[in-house]
Amino acid sequence: MEAAVEVRDLTRRYGDTLALDRVSLSLERDVIHGLLGRNGAGKTTLMSLMTAQDWPSTGDVEVLGQRPHENEKVLPRICFVREDQRYIDDARAAHAFRAAARAFPRWDQAVADRLMADFRVPERTRIKKMSKGQRSAVGVIIGIASRAEVTFFDEPYMGLDAVARQLFYDRLLEDYAEHPRTIVLSSHLIDEIAHLVENVVVIDGGRILVDEPAEALRGRAVTLVGRAEAVEEIVGSREVLHREALGRMVRTTVLGALDDAERHRVDELDVDLVPVSLQQLVVRLTSREAGGGDAQELEEKS
Amino acid sequence: MSTMESAPDIRARPESTVIRSRIPAAFRLQFAVPGQLIWVPLIVFLASWAIGTGIGLWIQQVAGAQNGEAATMTGASQATVWTLGFLAAYVASHTFPFALALSYSRRVFMIGVSLAFAVVAAAFGVGAGLAAQLEELTDGFGAEAYTFAVPFLVDDGTIAFGLFAAALTFAVMQFGFFWASLYRRVTLILLWTLIIVIVAVLAVAAMLVTTYDGWPTVFRWVVEQHVAGLAGWLGLVGLLGVAVNYALIRRSTA
Numbered sequence: 101m102e103a104a105v106e107v108r109d110l111t112r113r114y115g116d117t118l119a120l121d122r123v124s125l126s127l128e129r130d131v132i133h134g135l136l137g138r139n140g141a142g143k144t145t146l147m148s149l150m151t152a153q154d155w156p157s158t159g160d161v162e163v164l165g166q167r168p169h170e171n172e173k174v175l176p177r178i179c180f181v182r183e184d185q186r187y188i189d190d191a192r193a194a195h196a197f198r199a200a201a202r203a204f205p206r207w208d209q210a211v212a213d214r215l216m217a218d219f220r221v222p223e224r225t226r227i228k229k230m231s232k233g234q235r236s237a238v239g240v241i242i243g244i245a246s247r248a249e250v251t252f253f254d255e256p257y258m259g260l261d262a263v264a265r266q267l268f269y270d271r272l273l274e275d276y277a278e279h280p281r282t283i284v285l286s287s288h289l290i291d292e293i294a295h296l297v298e299n300v301v302v303i304d305g306g307r308i309l310v311d312e313p314a315e316a317l318r319g320r321a322v323t324l325v326g327r328a329e330a331v332e333e334i335v336g337s338r339e340v341l342h343r344e345a346l347g348r349m350v351r352t353t354v355l356g357a358l359d360d361a362e363r364h365r366v367d368e369l370d371v372d373l374v375p376v377s378l379q380q381l382v383v384r385l386t387s388r389e390a391g392g393g394d395a396q397e398l399e400e401k402s
Numbered sequence: 403m404s405t406m407e408s409a410p411d412i413r414a415r416p417e418s419t420v421i422r423s424r425i426p427a428a429f430r431l432q433f434a435v436p437g438q439l440i441w442v443p444l445i446v447f448l449a450s451w452a453i454g455t456g457i458g459l460w461i462q463q464v465a466g467a468q469n470g471e472a473a474t475m476t477g478a479s480q481a482t483v484w485t486l487g488f489l490a491a492y493v494a495s496h497t498f499p500f501a502l503a504l505s506y507s508r509r510v511f512m513i514g515v516s517l518a519f520a521v522v523a524a525a526f527g528v529g530a531g532l533a534a535q536l537e538e539l540t541d542g543f544g545a546e547a548y549t550f551a552v553p554f555l556v557d558d559g560t561i562a563f564g565l566f567a568a569a570l571t572f573a574v575m576q577f578g579f580f581w582a583s584l585y586r587r588v589t590l591i592l593l594w595t596l597i598i599v600i601v602a603v604l605a606v607a608a609m610l611v612t613t614y615d616g617w618p619t620v621f622r623w624v625v626e627q628h629v630a631g632l633a634g635w636l637g638l639v640g641l642l643g644v645a646v647n648y649a650l651i652r653r654s655t656a
Contacts, residue, residue: 153502154655170652175505176424182656186499189492191435196500199434202427203504242503 103162104129104250104282105150110159112145112306119145121306122159127299130280134297134314136290136382142306143286144182147252150284151180163250176205179248181239183255187227193238194223197245206247211275215241218267232259240268244275250282257289265289269296290379300378304386314378321381323353326371334358334366341384353384428506428514432497438489439522447482447529451549454478458547473546475553479533482526483571487578490519494582494647499656512648519575523640527568531560555629562630569636576643583650 105127112120120142127133137143148154149161152168152175161168168174187196193216201207216223219237222230227238236259243251257265273296276283287293300317302310310317321341324331328350338354345351353376358366366373376384432439454476461474493515501511534550538560542548550556556563585593611617627635 148655151505152507155653170507170509172424172507172510175507178505180503180505182503185503186496186656188435188438188500189496190437191500195434199427199431199500200504202430203424203506239503248505 101126102129103127104131104164105284106160106162107146107150108160110146110149110161111157112142112149112154113157119306120149120156123303123306123308125301125308125311127282127284127301129282131298132276132283132285132296133299133301134290134293135284135286135301135303137286137303138386139288141303141386143303144254145306146303147180147254147284147286150250151178151252153180176203177249178252179204179243179246179250180252181243181254181256183236183258185235185239187238189228191227192223192225193221193227193241196227196238196242200242200246204246204248206249208245208247211247212241212245215244215271218271219264233261233264234259236260237264244272247275247279247281250284252284252286254286255288256285257287257292265292269293272296290382291377294378300382302382302385309385310382317381318375318378319357321353321355321376321384322358323351323374323376323380324366324371325349325351325374326369330369330371333369334362334371341381342387353380424506424510425513425517428501428510429517430514431501431504431506431511432493432515432518438492439486439518442489443482443486443522443526446485447526450478450481451533454549455543455547458542458549459545462545462547473542473548475548479530479550479552479567482530483567483574486522486526486571487574490575490578491582494579494586494651498583498586498651498654502656508648508651508654512644512651515579516576516644519572519579523568523571523575526571527564527566530567531564534563535560554625558629562628562633566629566633566636569633569640572640573636573643576640576647579647580643580650583647583654587650587654 103126105125107123107125110120110123110125111118123142123146125146135143135147145154149156150163150168152161152163152170155169163174164177166174168178188199197209197212197216201209201212215221215237219234219241221234221237221241225234227235230238236256240253240256240260243253243256257268260268269292272283285293285297294314297314300310300312300314301308324334326349328345328348331350331352335352335354338356340352340354342353343350358373363373457476458474497515498511506514530550534556537543537548537551538556542551550563551560555566584596588596611620624632
C-alpha cells in the first residue's frame with residue numbers, strides 16, 4: 101500500500117483540552133476515505149494538521165512522503181475545503197476560482213465552469229452575500245476543480261439541499277473515476293456518503309476507533325432480533341454495542357460476523373438477522389461508554 | 403463565462419504535478435478583488451485631496467484679506483496611509499484564511515503580501531510626490547492650499563517626499579497587518595494587556611526624555627535626518643515588520 105498521508109503519534113492540545121491523543125494513521129493513495137465521528141471528535145483538527153494548517157503538539161505528519169509544514173513542494177498538491185471557509189471580503193465566486201487557478205497546478209477551469217452552472221452559483225453576487233448553500237458550493241467547486249492529489253472536504257454539504265448534495269457526490273465520483281486521487285471526506289451524513297467511501301476512519305474523543313475498508317466494516321456488526329434467551333445464546337461472548345428490550349423480545353447489536361454454524365443456529369432459534377448500516381455502526385461504536393476500547397481492542401474482539 | 407476568461411488555463415499541462423514558485427500567485431492574490439488594494443485607496447487618495455484642497459479654497463475665500471498670504475495646510479494626505487493600514491488588517495483577517503485554503507505556505511504568503519504592500523506603498527509614494535509637485539507648481543491651486551506639499555516634508559524635494567510617503571505607508575501596512583494577525587493569535591485579554599504594556603513603555607520613555615530635558619535633542623535628531631533619512635528609518639521599520647509578521651503567522655491557523 102502506498103500511503104498518501106502518514107501520521108505518527110500525533111497529539112494536539114489546546115490549553116487543557118486534548119483534541120488528538122497519540123493518533124497514528126495511514127491513508128492509502130488514490131482512495132476515497134471517510135473520516136467519521138461526532139462533533140468535537142477531532143476530525144477538523146486532524147485534517148488541519150494533515151494539511152499543515154495547524155501544528156501538532158507532538159508527533160509527525162507526512163503527506164506524499166514529505167512533511168507538509170511550510171513545504172511548497174507538497175502544499176500545492178493539497179487542498180482543504182473547510183465547512184466555514186472564509187473568502188476575501190467582497191470576493192465573487194469568479195475571484196475565488198481565479199485565485200485557486202493560480203494556486204493549484206492541476207486546476208481544471210472547464211470543471212469549475214461546469215460545476216458553477218450545475219450548482220447555480222451566481223456570478224454577480226459577492227460570496228459573503230450568498231446563501232449558505234451557495235457558499236458551500238463555492239468550496240465544493242474549488243475542492244473538485246483543484247484536482248489536488250490529496251483533497252480534504254470538511255463537512256462540505258452544509259447548507260446544500262438534497263439535490264445539490266447528490267450533485268456533489270455524483271460529480272466527485274465522476275471526476276475521481278477520471279482522475280483518481282486521495283480524497284478525505286468528513287461527514288455527519290454517514291449513510292449518504294457510505295456508497296462513496298472505500299475506507300472508513302472513525303475518530304472519537306481524539307482517538308482512532310476504526311480504520312479499515314468500508315466493505316470489511318459493513319460485515320463487522322449484526323443486529324439480532326428475537327426472544328431474549330435465543331438472542332443471548334447467539335451473542336455469546338461478543339461485545340454488545342447496543343441492546344433494546346421490549347418484554348421478552350430483544351434487539352441486540354453485536355460486534356463480529358456470524359459463521360455458518362451460527363447462522364444455522366439463528367434459523368433454528370427463529371432469530372432475525374438485520375444488517376447494520378455504516379451509520380448505525382458508527383453511532384454504536386462512538387456511543388459506547390468511555391474507555392470502551394480503541395481500534396486495537398476492536399480488532400481483538402472481532 | 404466572461405469572468406473566467408483571464409484565469410490561467412493549465413489544462414494542457416501534463417498530469418504530473420507542476421511545482422513552480424507560487425510567489426507571483428501569492429502576490430496577485432492580494433489584488434484578486436481589485437477594490438481592496440487598488441480602488442478603495444485610490445478613491446480615498448483623490449477624495450481626501452479634493453476635500454482638503456476644497457477646505458483650503460473655502461478658507462481662502464471666507465478669510466480672504468484677513469488671512470493674507472498665509473498658507474492653509476491640512477493633514478488629509480494621511481487619510482490614504484491609514485486607510486491602507488486598515489486594508490492591510492483586512493488582508494490578515496480575510497485573505498490569510500483563504501490563502502491557507504489555497505495551500506500557500508505562510509512564507510510564500512508573507513512574501514506575496516509584502517511585495518503587494520511594497521507596490522501599493524510605492525504607488526502611493528509616486529502619487530503623493532506628483533501631488534506635492536502639482537501643489538508647488540500652482541502655489542496650492544492659487545490659494546496656498548496644501549495637502550501634500552507640507553513644509554519640512556518637501557524641503558528635500560518631492561522625490562524625497564515620495565520616498566518618505568512610500569516607506570511610511572509600507573510600515574503602516576505592516577503595522578495594520580501585525581495587529582490583525584496578533585488578534586487572531588491571542589486572546590482579547592492578552593491583546594489588550596500587550597497594548598497597555600506598549601502604551602506604558604512609551605509613557606515611561608516620554609517621561610525619561612522629559613526628566614532629562616531630552617526633547618530638544620530628539621527634535622534635532624529628527625530634523626537632522628531630513629526626509630530621505632526618515633524614509634530610510636521607516637523602511638527598516640517596515641522590513642522589521644515583515645519579519646515580525648511572518649513569525650506571527652507562522653503558527654497561525656485558519
